[in-house]
Amino acid sequence: MHDENLTAERPSFVTHLECSYTTERHRADEVHNLSRAGKPLLVRYDLAGVRKALSKEALARRPADLWRYRELLPVRRASDIVSLGEVVTPLVRLRKLARKLGGGELIVKDEGRLPTGSFKARGLVMAVSMAKALGIGHMAMPTNGNAGAALAAYASAAGIRTTIFCPEDTPEVNVSEIALQGAAVYRVNGLIDDCGKIVAEGKTKVGWFDTSTLKEPYRIEGKKTMGLELAEQLGWDVPDVIFYPTGGGTGLIGMWKAFAELEAIGFIGNKRPRMVAVQAAGCAPMVRAFEEGKEHAPRWENAQTIASGIRVPQAIGDFLILRAVRESHGFAIAVSDEAIQAALGEAAREEGFLMCPEGAATYAAYKQALADGRIRRDERAVLFNCATGLKYPLPPARRTLDRHQPIDYTAL
Numbered sequence: 001m002h003d004e005n006l007t008a009e010r011p012s013f014v015t016h017l018e019c020s021y022t023t024e025r026h027r028a029d030e031v032h033n034l035s036r037a038g039k040p041l042l043v044r045y046d047l048a049g050v051r052k053a054l055s056k057e058a059l060a061r062r063p064a065d066l067w068r069y070r071e072l073l074p075v076r077r078a079s080d081i082v083s084l085g086e087v088v089t090p091l092v093r094l095r096k097l098a099r100k101l102g103g104g105e106l107i108v109k110d111e112g113r114l115p116t117g118s119f120k121a122r123g124l125v126m127a128v129s130m131a132k133a134l135g136i137g138h139m140a141m142p143t144n145g146n147a148g149a150a151l152a153a154y155a156s157a158a159g160i161r162t163t164i165f166c167p168e169d170t171p172e173v174n175v176s177e178i179a180l181q182g183a184a185v186y187r188v189n190g191l192i193d194d195c196g197k198i199v200a201e202g203k204t205k206v207g208w209f210d211t212s213t214l215k216e217p218y219r220i221e222g223k224k225t226m227g228l229e230l231a232e233q234l235g236w237d238v239p240d241v242i243f244y245p246t247g248g249g250t251g252l253i254g255m256w257k258a259f260a261e262l263e264a265i266g267f268i269g270n271k272r273p274r275m276v277a278v279q280a281a282g283c284a285p286m287v288r289a290f291e292e293g294k295e296h297a298p299r300w301e302n303a304q305t306i307a308s309g310i311r312v313p314q315a316i317g318d319f320l321i322l323r324a325v326r327e328s329h330g331f332a333i334a335v336s337d338e339a340i341q342a343a344l345g346e347a348a349r350e351e352g353f354l355m356c357p358e359g360a361a362t363y364a365a366y367k368q369a370l371a372d373g374r375i376r377r378d379e380r381a382v383l384f385n386c387a388t389g390l391k392y393p394l395p396p397a398r399r400t401l402d403r404h405q406p407i408d409y410t411a412l
């Protein structure tokens with residue numbers, strides 16, 4: 001089906017890139033990794049120009065995918081868009097669980113519907129489209145699985161070579177999908193930051209482009225669309241609170257940026273959701289730094305959790321995550337693997353919603369925060385289920401039936 005978002009030339013209002021720490025300006029339309037100060041770069045737009053060029057009504061008439069927000073995205077030419085069908089993900093209400101808990105409206109944004117089964121598609125479709133625009137021929141990345149899968153898929157579609165490194169215990173399905181989608185993928189006996197060191201060293205030795213979280217300026221612009229989409233789906237409003245499973249934190253930082261841009265173009269007011277960074281108890285550097293009032297979050301040693309996507313011992317955007325959480329009057333919260341597992345089972349059994357462990361962590365955190373009073377019972381909360389639960393090892397179902405024997409129907 002024809003999608004005019006992918007073919008119509010619409011202006012991007014990018015003006016420059018800005019160091020997230022020093023605010024120093026860097027030129028747009030050039031290959032960049034970190035800023036000259038060694039910090040993530042943020043894309044800046046002529047928001048007054050967007051305000052004049054874009055109306056809510058015009059947006060509403062466009063096809064329902066993330067490319068509808070082109071004026072607020074960095075890709076300038078339609079021919080550089082590498083799309084696999086980035087649908088608007090649904091908001092699913094967990095009515096039964098909300099009623100059972102006696103809480104307010106409980107909504108899940110289900111990112112598992114995106115290409116490659118996770119929200120990593122949002123970031124990587126943008127990074128790969130920009131890589132295509134800038135003539136990059138080889139991309140490398142450390143990954144806990146989902147980001148690598150999205151990079152492999154989009155880069156293969158764009159004809160770009162990829163080399164990917166993941167911790168050796170990354171779920172089998174992730175490693176297989178990465179390989180099948182055309183990347184050279186290596187299991188490494190270490191964690192994601194150890195993989196990141198290999199990518200950083202290979203940058204000069206092999207000449208590949210380092211596509212690590214926040215060392216590349218455009219993944220965050222893709223993740224930003226979660227915030228744009230959410231506000232539009234809520235009738236240009238924001239929820240009271242957002243629970244985000246936080247690893248590298250791109251999505252949390254991206255949504256925070258989205259809300260500021262939406263206010264600047266007059267689409268929403270100054271109300272903001274409280275941003276809650278959810279981590280696993282076995283890997284909670286942001287929670288520790290938040291509670292200690294620190295600006296940066298030192299490495300978490302011996303990181304362990306079943307929620308592999310958020311097993312990120314150290315994040316280069318730590319100060320941006322903590323800044324967004326604090327500015328929003330939110331908080332950072334850790335949940336145990338047992339609580340994650342219980343939350344996953346509860347949502348699947350009672351709502352028919354099979355979350356990924358990282359998504360289930362947000363539900364576990366919501367329950368904890370409702371119980372300890374950090375979330376009020378009249379508040380509207382949005383949880384992010386960032387990947388399909390089908391990408392993860394599932395517990396075996398053991399009941400069998402021998403059709404050649406008489407069946408005792410009273411026991412079924």
Ligand SMILES: Cc1ncc(COP(=O)(O)O)c(C=O)c1O
Nearest residue numbers: 146246247248249250251309358
């Ligand atoms: C399923 C899942 N949830 C959450 C995350 C963390 O995302 P972010 O890097 O935006 O914090 C990841 C990242 O690997 C993931 O795969």
